Amino acid sequence: MYKFILSLIFIFLFASLGQICAFDKDLYVVSYPNNFAGEALKNNDGLFMLANNIKLVTKKNFLINPKEKRVYIFDVKFTLPDKEVVSLESVNFPLKSINKNYYVDLNSLSNLFGFDILDENDYYLLKQGKELGVPFQKEKPKGIVGLGFSTAKDFSDIRKIDLNSDVNTISFTWFSLEDSFGNFSNNADIGVVDYLHEKGYKVWGLFNNRFNPDLTHKLLENKYSIENAINQIVMYAIVYHLDGVNIDFENFSDLDKTKFNYFVKKLSEKLKKTNILLSVDVTVPDNNSSWSLCYDRKTISELSDYLVLMTYDEFTKGSERAGPTASLFWVEKGLKNTLKEVEPTKVLLGIPFYTREWIEEPSGKIVGVKALDNKDLKGFIEENKLSPQFDKKYGLYHVSFYRYNLKHEVWFDNSETMSNKLELIKKYKLGGFAIWKLESAGDSSWISFSNAFGDKLLINIGGTKNGE
Incomplete structure (x- = not known):
């Protein structure tokens, strides 16, 4: 019986440590080591950053809505593939609650603000200059x-x-x-x-x-x-x-x-x-x-x-x-x-x-x-x-x-x-x-x-x- 209990304790500790160890690497914006933007968390669901650090990355004001588990980012501009610049008063992203903190998906955020995410072994670097991509399809798919x-x-x-x-x-x-x-x-x-x-x-x-x-x-x-x-x-x-x-x-x-x-x-x-x-x-x-x-x-x-x-x-x-x-x-x-x-x-x-x-x-x-x-x-x-x-x-x-x-x-x-x-x-x-x-x-x-x-x-x- 005690072996079974020890096994359960081990599984619990492993899962808990897995969450903690998911704080994978430090995150920097544009240049290293000057622009530190907190830590990036990587798990089976994707790559995330602390929502509280959004302004460090985007230079935009934001508001976290805990009730809806959503973060609003204000005064956003982005360039469409045809080079048209579009202005939006606000956009929003869903949040994930991990270890009692709110995180936002870094990939979608980077797509919007034109960052490439570079894995530099010891840290992640957000490099400016990424263009928004579009689907490769040129026409409607064949078949039903x-x-x-x-x-x-x-x-x-x-x-x-x-x-x-x-x-x-x-x-x-x-x-x-x-x-x-x-x-x-x-x-x-x-x-x-x-x-x-x-x-x-x-x-x-x-x-x-x-x-x-x-x-x-x-x-x-x-x-x-x-x-x-x-x-x-x-x-x-x-x-x-x-x-x-x-x-x-x-x-x-x-x-x-x-x-x-x-x-x-x-x-x-x-x-x-x-x-x-x-x-x-x-x-x-x-x-x-x-x-x-x-x-x-x-x-x-x-x-x-x-x-x-x-x-x-x-x-x-x-x-x-x-x-x-x-x-x-x-x-x-x-x-x-x-x-x-x-x-x-x-x-x-x-x-x-x-x-x-x-x-x-x-x-x-x-x-x-x-x-x-x-x-x-x-x-x-x-x-x-x-x-x-x-x-x-x-x-x-x-x-x-x-x-x-x-x-x-x-x-x-x-x-x-x-x-x-x-x-x-x-x-x-x-x-x-x-x-x-x-x-x-x-x-x-x-x-x-x-x-x-x-x-x-x-x-x-x-x-x-x-x-x-």
């Missing part, structure tokens, strides 16, 4: 885009995700509109991006509007704010080595449709100078003013490289009756209506990896709705001892049961019905697919992709294949 959205924030998150090898692009939900002046909160991780590039993936960054109509309206009505938002998007895309930008603006007034077109147009013009692709998320056409009529799909598709068609949320939490997330016939109808004004090769078909459990009173009134990920479906069915039945009306499988006089029911895809949706990509010669979201995948999800595209290789983006 296999896009998967992910909410992962760091290495520990992405190593939990298994993918079918038909997924070739990952878009992270790292950026959110912070205010009406066009500033975005930033939760990106350059180490994750570079790691996935080494694995052969393209990486996009998703920029959302928090689904806030008032905030979006205030942004779009001010051309200065639009310019600032665009400069922020382009800056973050370049600093974090992104191959693409995904704009996920939802729930805004149809009165702002023309202004949103202007925003997309100006963003497209700037991104084209950087070889960074632009995709925009849109819903299927219907009469909802703030969720559908707000999009000019034809114009947006002409301005962007891809249109992500969100063919899901057929029935949502606010629906008056229970129904599926994405029935086959509703998906195809929405797709066909979209293709009346959008080129097929620009459309990425939305594929949901989730459904909903509906809870209803005997009258049919909805009293509860719960999201249910594909990965949890098997356990849900087994726990409640259910026998799925095919629902011809929706082209999906369906289960229902009663508990405390309340009806519970779920519509969902299995490998067969999911394959039917994926066949639409071939039938209409689309540009690819877009999965929401990778963390929700179940085993049957990837079987469907193998059936549709003929590739059965399962890859863990943490480095293992086929469960090895």
Whole structure:
């Protein structure tokens, strides 16, 4: 027993000392040994510097926000690849808390401020003169885009995700509109991006509007704010080595449709100078003013490289009756209506990896709705001892049961019905697919992709294949 306890103590001390010893080398700016900027910490997540020393490196004022674990740096100028100088009132970087201190990623900071990081054996030296790079792609990739959205924030998150090898692009939900002046909160991780590039993936960054109509309206009505938002998007895309930008603006007034077109147009013009692709998320056409009529799909598709068609949320939490997330016939109808004004090769078909459990009173009134990920479906069915039945009306499988006089029911895809949706990509010669979201995948999800595209290789983006 005492050997076991000693082993635990040893492991604890080793881990603790590992953190301490991670203070790898001293950090200097421009010249050694005159401009000392503290110590740099290197660990499995990357290379970091103390956030409190940011001014020693950047000569800029900054503010640490402990609540959000983010540092704001003010009055920043940087030069785009076409030599245009862009000014930003503030930018922000996520912080890591290590040994009760806040650290900021040194690689992304150096990219923004034009430093090369030189490893001089005994110390790190930040050398001025680095130019911001852009992706090597000169044109849109050949073949379909296999896009998967992910909410992962760091290495520990992405190593939990298994993918079918038909997924070739990952878009992270790292950026959110912070205010009406066009500033975005930033939760990106350059180490994750570079790691996935080494694995052969393209990486996009998703920029959302928090689904806030008032905030979006205030942004779009001010051309200065639009310019600032665009400069922020382009800056973050370049600093974090992104191959693409995904704009996920939802729930805004149809009165702002023309202004949103202007925003997309100006963003497209700037991104084209950087070889960074632009995709925009849109819903299927219907009469909802703030969720559908707000999009000019034809114009947006002409301005962007891809249109992500969100063919899901057929029935949502606010629906008056229970129904599926994405029935086959509703998906195809929405797709066909979209293709009346959008080129097929620009459309990425939305594929949901989730459904909903509906809870209803005997009258049919909805009293509860719960999201249910594909990965949890098997356990849900087994726990409640259910026998799925095919629902011809929706082209999906369906289960229902009663508990405390309340009806519970779920519509969902299995490998067969999911394959039917994926066949639409071939039938209409689309540009690819877009999965929401990778963390929700179940085993049957990837079987469907193998059936549709003929590739059965399962890859863990943490480095293992086929469960090895």
